[in-house]
Amino acid sequence: MKYAFYLGCAAPVRGRHYEMSTRKIAEGLGIELVDIPEFSCCGFPIKGVAHDTFFLLSARNLALAEKHGLNIMTICNSCTGVMTEVNHELRENEDLRKKTNKALAELGYEYKGNVEVKHLIRVLYEDVGVEKIKEKVKVDVAAWKLAPHYGCHFAKPSVAYNRFEDPEYPRILRELMSAAGVGVVDHDRDKACCGGAILAVDENIALKMAGKKLESVAGADGDGICLHCTFCCVMYDDNQSKINQAIGQEYVIPILYYPQVLGMAMGYDPKDLGLKMNRVKTKELLARLES
Amino acid sequence: MEITELDPTFKFDVTREPGGEQLMRCFACGTCTASCPVREIDEKFNPRRIIRMVLLGMREEVLSSQFIWLCSTCYACQERCPQDVRITELMSAIKNLAVKEGHLPAAYKMQLELIRNMGRLYEIDEFDNKKRSKAGLPELESTNEDVKKIFVMTGADRLIGGEEGGGE
Numbered sequence: 001m002k003y004a005f006y007l008g009c010a011a012p013v014r015g016r017h018y019e020m021s022t023r024k025i026a027e028g029l030g031i032e033l034v035d036i037p038e039f040s041c042c043g044f045p046i047k048g049v050a051h052d053t054f055f056l057l058s059a060r061n062l063a064l065a066e067k068h069g070l071n072i073m074t075i076c077n078s079c080t081g082v083m084t085e086v087n088h089e090l091r092e093n094e095d096l097r098k099k100t101n102k103a104l105a106e107l108g109y110e111y112k113g114n115v116e117v118k119h120l121i122r123v124l125y126e127d128v129g130v131e132k133i134k135e136k137v138k139v140d141v142a143a144w145k146l147a148p149h150y151g152c153h154f155a156k157p158s159v160a161y162n163r164f165e166d167p168e169y170p171r172i173l174r175e176l177m178s179a180a181g182v183g184v185v186d187h188d189r190d191k192a193c194c195g196g197a198i199l200a201v202d203e204n205i206a207l208k209m210a211g212k213k214l215e216s217v218a219g220a221d222g223d224g225i226c227l228h229c230t231f232c233c234v235m236y237d238d239n240q241s242k243i244n245q246a247i248g249q250e251y252v253i254p255i256l257y258y259p260q261v262l263g264m265a266m267g268y269d270p271k272d273l274g275l276k277m278n279r280v281k282t283k284e285l286l287a288r289l290e291s
Numbered sequence: 292m293e294i295t296e297l298d299p300t301f302k303f304d305v306t307r308e309p310g311g312e313q314l315m316r317c318f319a320c321g322t323c324t325a326s327c328p329v330r331e332i333d334e335k336f337n338p339r340r341i342i343r344m345v346l347l348g349m350r351e352e353v354l355s356s357q358f359i360w361l362c363s364t365c366y367a368c369q370e371r372c373p374q375d376v377r378i379t380e381l382m383s384a385i386k387n388l389a390v391k392e393g394h395l396p397a398a399y400k401m402q403l404e405l406i407r408n409m410g411r412l413y414e415i416d417e418f419d420n421k422k423r424s425k426a427g428l429p430e431l432e433s434t435n436e437d438v439k440k441i442f443v444m445t446g447a448d449r450l451i452g453g454e455e456g457g458g459e
Contacts, residue, residue, distance in 0.1 A: 007431075009411040009412035009413050010412070010413060012413070012415060012419070012423065012428070012431055013413040013414075013415065013419055014413065016422070016423065016426050016428065019428060020426055020427070020428065023427075023428075035429050037429075037431065037432050038432075038435070038437070040406075040410040040411065040435045040437065040438045041406050041410060041411045041412055041438070043406075045399075045402045045406065045412055046399065046402060046403055046406060046447070047364075047383055048360075048362075048364075048382070048383045048386040048387065048399070049386060049387065049390045049395060049399045049403065049450070050387070050390070050403065050445065050446075050447040050450065051308070051309050051310075051383065051384075051387045052445040052446070052447075053441060053442060053445040053446075053447040055309075056441045056444070056445055057406075057438065057441060060437060060441065103444060103445075106440070106444060107437050107440060107441070152363075152364070152365040152366055152367075153364075153366070156365075156366035156369070156370055157366055157369060157370070157377075157379070157380075158370060167366070167370055168370070192328055193328045193363050193365035193367070195328075195329075195363055196363075197362075197363045197364050197365075198329070198360070198361055198362070198363045200398040200399075200402070201360045201361060201396065201398055202333075202360075202361060205329060205332050205333050205336075205361065206363075208332045209328055209329065209331075209332055209363070212328075212331075212332075274426070
């Protein structure tokens with residue numbers, strides 16, 4: 001298991017705890033991650049304003065990974081979504097591939113279509129496997145009852161993803177949470193969008209969308225949210241006080257990345273998993289595991 | 292408005308944009324609007340209504356509107372659409388057309404500038420790299436020449452005023 005590690009824009013700056021915990025568990029599970037400093041933004045933020053630019057940014061990242069002979073492992077749902085979509089279109093549409101390669105040639109690249117783009121969660125589920133993850137669990141984390149949040153772009157558009165997961169009935173994160181030994185809390189809004197993509201356009205709507213999720217998790221008595229997308233985490237964690245202001249609530253709901261949860265179950269030091277960097281404090285949750 | 296103010300070729304322009312190809316398949320069932328998490332918060336965003344406006348030819352009303360920018364790209368509508376209109380992609384097509392006709396929101400102009408100048412949406416300066424090193428993470432580059440070239444090749448640099456602000 002060897003992957004080019006695609007960080008995206010948000011994780012290196014706003015999600016270092018996501019990156020740290022991912023590297024930690026990858027090491028423990030035998031996933032070799034190769035850093036490629038030349039990777040750029042996937043183009044997701046500008047897909048709606050400069051389609052050709054977005055497309056070429058993603059295509060270049062694919063070509064770069066192919067040059068290294070590696071598949072890509074992502075950690076942000078949005079990066080995963082657009083690079084999967086561009087990959088799908090380049091593989092299906094020969095004319096588009098030719099046209100794109102003409103542009104890539106100006107930059108010294110070519111893309112033949114040999115790269116797979118896989119989110120960390122998919123690598124854990126498909127390459128490592130639930131059984132091996134269970135074998136690696138050393139610490140009982142059943143005291144945590146967490147609400148899964150899937151994020152929109154992990155499995156949608158489902159056509160581009162060859163329907164590896166039914167977005168209406170997602171199951172992979174739940175199975176991985178159970179494999180780590182953590183309690184899975186059902187709630188009404190597990191599939192709802194975080195609103196992150198329109199935060200810069202209309203903050204009030206975005207915060208209220210995120211607020212619906214917090215209401216739903218609080219109503220189901222979840223101790224926190226378990227997720228696997230950098231910007232979803234920015235919405236629920238970094239912006240939780242703003243959400244509370246927008247909806248007139250005072251929720252204190254810790255937001256944990258899945259690799260932080262699995263890392264705790266694997267017995268790593270919380271410091272190495274960046275658990276001090278979560279904005280909503282995780283101290284109380286951690287104390288529960290010690291008693 | 293008067294029927295003479297409608298532009299019947301507007302819908303064809305939308306279908307020529309990447310993602311807009313399936314527009315004409317819409318039979319107005321409203322599954323998109325019922326599925327939309329943005330619409331649930333604010334009724335000014337209504338995908339079914341936007342599609343009808345495009346089909347009717349309300350070019351200016353759509354392209355100069357604020358509401359086309361409110362799609363959160365969650366794909367709930369697209370996954371459920373019984374006609375495979377590919378609505379999330381269609382919204383992207385409409386927005387791209389709006390930009391071509393001079394309607395680029397300030398928030399996106401800024402994002403274009405950031406990505407062009409740094410190759411990424413968030414700046415990595417020396418301070419960030421120090422923090423990364425401290426956390427045992429590899430340092431990252433703060434600019435990307437290929438990305439600058441891509442902006443020139445695809446015309447995106449013209450949207451943000453050419454080479455100004457960090458290009459060569």
